[in-house]
Amino acid sequence: MRPHRRKRLGIILFIATGLSVAIGLTLYALSQNIDLFYTPTQVAQGEVAAGQRIRIGGMVREGSVVSADDSLAVEFVATDYVHDVPIFHEGILPDLFREGQGIVVEGSLDTAGVFQASRVLAKHDENYMSPEVKAALDAAGASSESHQMQPGT
Numbered sequence: 001m002r003p004h005r006r007k008r009l010g011i012i013l014f015i016a017t018g019l020s021v022a023i024g025l026t027l028y029a030l031s032q033n034i035d036l037f038y039t040p041t042q043v044a045q046g047e048v049a050a051g052q053r054i055r056i057g058g059m060v061r062e063g064s065v066v067s068a069d070d071s072l073a074v075e076f077v078a079t080d081y082v083h084d085v086p087i088f089h090e091g092i093l094p095d096l097f098r099e100g101q102g103i104v105v106e107g108s109l110d111t112a113g114v115f116q117a118s119r120v121l122a123k124h125d126e127n128y129m130s131p132e133v134k135a136a137l138d139a140a141g142a143s144s145e146s147h148q149m150q151p152g153t
Helices: 003-032 040-044 131-139 144-149
Strands: 036-038 053-060 073-079 084-090 102-109 115-122
Touching: 036 040, 040 053, 040 084, 053 084, 053 131, 084 102
Parallel strands: 036 053, 084 115
Antiparallel strands: 053 073, 053 102, 073 084, 102 115
16 A cells, blocks of 8 residues: 555544544433433333433322422422322422423432422413423323313312
């Protein structure tokens, strides 16, 4: 092989190796920041490992919000009207947070099965619901309107 071709091949191999390493590191960094979306039914069926960072979407169960008197801690239940997931959050809740509200919470499931929320997101007006939450409720065969009309369910 001629020296100039060997030099050209070396440069091409160096560039290819550098690009491979850069792409690999980028994909690794992105995989650490992905929050997968789950429904309360999927969580109840054991599809989520304890400690895995995820998002859960659903409705706040009527009568489930319990606030601590001496701190910002609050406990409530997220539901898709098929299964419930208990959620604990310590911090300031959004102004639009209330019972019967569509929410998405970010955090992780502890070993006791309680979701430790790091952030709570609430819908911004009466007509909006997160597409993921709406799809999950539709897939469960439930809607917020049918459960608001039937107290006690």
